[in-house]
Structure formats: structure tokens, C-alpha cells
Amino acid sequence: MKEASDDELVAAVAKGDGAACSLLMERHLGRTVALARRMMGNQADAEEVAQEVFLRVWTHAERWEPGRAQFSTWLHRVATNLCLDRLRRRRGTVDIDDMPDLVSEEPGPDRRLEADELAARVEAALQQLPERQRAAIALSHYQGLSNTETAEILAVSVEAVESLLSRGRRQLRSLLATERDELLRLKETSA
Amino acid sequence: MDKEITLERFAAIVDAYGASPERWPAPERSAADALLAASAPARALLAEARMLDGLLAAAPLEAPSDALVERLMAARPRALAALAPAAKPRGLFRELVDAIWPYGSPALPTGALAASIMLGVALGSVSEISVLNGSATATAAAETETGDRLISLALADVTWPEEWIQ
Numbered sequence: 001m002k003e004a005s006d007d008e009l010v011a012a013v014a015k016g017d018g019a020a021c022s023l024l025m026e027r028h029l030g031r032t033v034a035l036a037r038r039m040m041g042n043q044a045d046a047e048e049v050a051q052e053v054f055l056r057v058w059t060h061a062e063r064w065e066p067g068r069a070q071f072s073t074w075l076h077r078v079a080t081n082l083c084l085d086r087l088r089r090r091r092g093t094v095d096i097d098d099m100p101d102l103v104s105e106e107p108g109p110d111r112r113l114e115a116d117e118l119a120a121r122v123e124a125a126l127q128q129l130p131e132r133q134r135a136a137i138a139l140s141h142y143q144g145l146s147n148t149e150t151a152e153i154l155a156v157s158v159e160a161v162e163s164l165l166s167r168g169r170r171q172l173r174s175l176l177a178t179e180r181d182e183l184l185r186l187k188e189t190s191a
Numbered sequence: 192m193d194k195e196i197t198l199e200r201f202a203a204i205v206d207a208y209g210a211s212p213e214r215w216p217a218p219e220r221s222a223a224d225a226l227l228a229a230s231a232p233a234r235a236l237l238a239e240a241r242m243l244d245g246l247l248a249a250a251p252l253e254a255p256s257d258a259l260v261e262r263l264m265a266a267r268p269r270a271l272a273a274l275a276p277a278a279k280p281r282g283l284f285r286e287l288v289d290a291i292w293p294y295g296s297p298a299l300p301t302g303a304l305a306a307s308i309m310l311g312v313a314l315g316s317v318s319e320i321s322v323l324n325g326s327a328t329a330t331a332a333a334e335t336e337t338g339d340r341l342i343s344l345a346l347a348d349v350t351w352p353e354e355w356i357q
Contacts, residue, residue: 013267013268014268015268016267016268016269017269018264018267018269021263021264021267021268022264025255025260025263025264029255029259029260029263030254030255033253033254033255033259034252037251037252037253038250043253043256047255047256047259050255050259051259051262051263054263055263055266058263058266058267058268061268115249118246118249119249119250119251120251122246122247122249122250122251123250123251126250137247140208140214141208141209141214141244141247142247142250144213144214146216146217147208147216158216162203162207162208163207165207165208166203166206166207169206169207169209169243170206172243172246172247173243176243176246179246180242180243180246183242183245183246184242
């Protein structure tokens with residue numbers, strides 16, 4: 001069972017094989033939650049998205065056509081679309097005071113950036129990106145998908161993916177300028 | 192030999208994909224590596240991109256919770272099937288009937304046809320337009336009892352008028 005392909009596991013899932021369900025989650029649930037986390041900015045929403053993705057796998061397993069598409073790409077596509085839908089709905093109701101604020105949490109010059117704080121600030125910076133730039137960075141940079149796969153999932157050209165990535169990284173560089181300087185200081189003092 | 196790339200293109204690549212060659216577009220990877228080895232400005236661009244990569248790597252990452260895994264296992268296809276009412280076991284005779292008549296047994300339409308024939312014949316016999324003549328062999332003995340009459344009419348060896356057959 002451990003050596004089974006994703007297609008074989010999905011076929012076993014359709015027959016109600018609990019071990020196949022477990023193995024499929026072992027392979028893909030963590031990555032699905034990670035993608036949703038980059039998109040949604042918090043673990044609770046990320047797990048809700050991942051749950052919806054896998055419920056769709058359970059529901060549609062019977063109709064899965066082996067070889068027609070790569071299972072992991074399909075998962076990324078479903079997860080990305082669910083995140084984008086939720087973010088669009090959230091955009092209509094979000095309170096401006098709930099937005100991540102990088103400036104108010106800026107560390108003092110004499111204070112080292114703690115790991116947890118840096119993590120929170122990087123996540124906040126990602127949340128400030130336009131959704132499609134964030135999706136491109138989540139898929140390409142964090143999930144390690146090729147530019148072709150990312151383009152397929154976002155339904156754009158490879159050139160458009162490259163443009164989304166460039167603009168996203170440029171904005172992140174600007175948003176995280178303070179953290180970058182702090183990181184440089186840390187490196188210099190530890191050298 | 193791979194096609195060479197310009198410093199401008201190299202800058203665009205690291206600007207979009209960062210400092211790790213495994214994230215670069217596969218067709219340009221070796222040309223970008225070659226430029227990197229030969230160009231100090233390319234190495235400076237790479238160092239700058241690596242700095243941002245380092246920051247991005249600090250983004251929080253949590254494993255899926257046990258509760259999520261449990262919820263999904265509880266909702267897996269077998270668990271859903273168990274919630275649905277189980278079909279009653281079918282006997283061997285019923286399976287055999289279904290195998291012979293997959294669209295249902297013909298007993299019901301056949302019975303309905305027989306009943307309608309019997310009713311039609313009975314109605315005809317009690318009315319004035321009865322087509323049965325007195326020479327019918329089985330009808331005479333059963334004229335008083337309606338039930339017996341219906342049965343005997345249905346079973347009678349009736350001689351049908353010639354014109355009915357034509």
C-alpha cells in the first residue's frame with residue numbers, strides 16, 4: 001500500500017478503504033494545509049479549507065480518472081480556488097482594524113527579532129499582497145510547483161505567473177525592509 | 192550547449208523565483224548557473240534574492256491538527272456509506288427472478304390482462320349483446336352462479352363467429 005500511486009490510492013478510497021484514506025492524507029494533507037495557511041493567514045481557516053478539499057476527494061473519488069491529471073496538481077487547484085473564493089467573500093466583510101499591521105509592531109533598534117515575531121510579521125506581509133500574487137508565491141515559492149503547474153492552476157500564462165511572482169516579491173521586499181535590516185545585523189553580529 | 196542568458200534575464204529570474212536554482216525555470220537553469228559563475232553582478236543579485244528567501248522561510252508552518260485528521264477519517268466514504276440505510280438482503284428466488292426479468296416480473300401485467308379479458312367476457316355474456324350462442328359447451332351448467340359462470344366462460348371452448356377471425 002505504501003508504494004501505491006496516488007491514482008491507486010484514490011481508487012481504493014472510492015471503495016471505502018480506510019488505510020488508503022489515511023495514506024492519502026499522510027501524503028497530501030500537510031501540503032494542503034500549508035498552501036491554505038499561506039493564502040488565508042491563519043491555521044483555523046487553513047484547516048477548514050483543507051477539510052473541504054479532502055471531503056471533495058472522498059466524494060469524487062469514484063469519478064477520478066487515473067492518468068487524466070496529476071492528483072497533487074488537482075488538489076492544489078481545488079485548494080487555491082477555495083482559498084480565493086473565501087478571500088473574496090472575506091474582502092466584503094473585513095474590518096480594516098483586523099488587518100495585519102506591520103508598522104505598529106515594528107521592533108525597536110535595540111531589540112532582536114524573535115523567531116515567533118518574525119514569523120508573524122512575514123505572515124502579515126504575505127497577507128498584504130493582492131490575492132493572485134499571494135497565490136503565485138504560495139504555489140511556486142512555498143509549494144515548489146513549476147511555473148507551468150502554477151500557470152495551469154491559476155489559469156494564466158507562464159509569463160503572467162512570472163510577472164505575479166516578481167511583483168509579489170518586490171512588494172514583500174518593501175514590506176519586510178525593516179526585518180531584512182534586522183536579519184543583516186543579526187548575521188553580522190553572529191559572524 | 193544551452194543558450195546563454197543576459198544579466199537582465201538573470202535579474203528577472205531571481206526577481207521572480209528567488210535564489211534557489213531548483214525554483215528557476217528548468218530550460219534556463221544551466222545557462223543561469225553558467226552566468227552566475229562568470230558574473231559578479233549576477234552573484235550580487237543572487238545574494239539579495241537569498242535575503243528575501245531567508246525571510247520568507249520564517250513564515251509559520253503548522254502540521255494538520257489531530258482533530259482535522261479525525262474529522263476526515265470519520266467522513267471517509269465507508270463512514271458515509273454506513274450512515275445510509277442498508278439494503279435488505281434479497282433471497283435466492285428474488286435474485287433469480289431479477290436475473291430473468293431485469294425490468295420486473297411479467298406476472299403483474301399478465302394478471303391484469305387476464306382479469307380484463309375475464310371481465311370483458313362476463314360483461315358481454317350478461318348483456319343483450321352477448322356474442323355467445325347457446326351451443327357453447329361449458330356455459331349451460333353454470334348460468335345461475337355468477338362466479339362459476341365467469342370461470343366457465345373464461346375456460347369455455349367457444350366457437351367464435353367466422354367474421355371475428357377475419
